[in-house]
Amino acid sequence: MAYLIKKPARTLSEQVYAVEAAKGLGITFRRLFTNVFGKAEDKKIATIQYPDESRDYPERFRGVHRLTHRVDGSPRCVACLCCSTACPAQCIHIEPAEYGEGDPRHGYERFPRLFVIDELRCIFCGFCVEACPCDAIRMDTGTHVPASWSREHFIFDKETLMSIPGRDGTYVTDNPRHEPGDPTHPGIDRDHHH
Numbered sequence: 186m187a188y189l190i191k192k193p194a195r196t197l198s199e200q201v202y203a204v205e206a207a208k209g210l211g212i213t214f215r216r217l218f219t220n221v222f223g224k225a226e227d228k229k230i231a232t233i234q235y236p237d238e239s240r241d242y243p244e245r246f247r248g249v250h251r252l253t254h255r256v257d258g259s260p261r262c263v264a265c266l267c268c269s270t271a272c273p274a275q276c277i278h279i280e281p282a283e284y285g286e287g288d289p290r291h292g293y294e295r296f297p298r299l300f301v302i303d304e305l306r307c308i309f310c311g312f313c314v315e316a317c318p319c320d321a322i323r324m325d326t327g328t329h330v331p332a333s334w335s336r337e338h339f340i341f342d343k344e345t346l347m348s349i350p351g352r353d354g355t356y357v358t359d360n361p362r363h364e365p366g367d368p369t370h371p372g373i374d375r376d377h378h379h
């Protein structure tokens with residue numbers, strides 16, 4: 186049912202807008218002087234002196250990609266193309282290759298001969314990380330792609346992607362799949378490989 190809301194009555198000083206405007210300006214100037222000249226603990230300023238100061242990115246911030254390593258320094262990636270298939274921006278290019286004779290992984294799995302991400306085209310959705318069955322690609326670097334004057338600087342190749350550590354400074358990740366060549370895989374002589 187409709188009902189009437191009573192309009193609040195204004196006092197004379199509120200009717201004369203100049204008084205209220207002056208009060209508002211008083212708050213503005215009080216904040217301004219506190220923030221510029223006041224003690225640090227009284228300041229309520231939201232800006233920071235970037236780039237001298239910067240804010241910490243949140244824990245789950247999706248930063249620039251990295252390719253994780255195995256203990257022997259080779260890429261954990263098995264060039265399955267799941268990430269490039271899942272990528273909505275189609276900015277991942279992979280060329281798979283086979284491990285050679287004598288490598289315990291020979292005949293079992295592939296590695297990326299080329300692995301390129303166009304970081305300028307990427308929309309940082311994280312689908313590639315979700316799609317990867319090997320924990321081979323991560324966005325836990327805690328940093329964004331550096332600004333540059335050239336588009337070429339945003340084309341990150343395999344070597345670049347493998348040179349970026351995670352936030353904790355590590356490159357190696359555990360193998361979630363226990364594939365041949367991993368010490369957790371039964372029946373593989375690791376001494377042969379090392």
Ligand code: SF4
Pocket residue numbers: 268271272273274275276277302306307308309310311312313314
């Ligand atoms: S974050 Fe998204 S857009 Fe960027 S490479 Fe991964 S899947 Fe593609």
Ligand code: SF4
Pocket residue numbers: 261262263264265266267268269279316317318319320321322
């Ligand atoms: S990064 Fe992961 S999903 Fe992408 S090709 Fe390599 S193993 Fe497959």
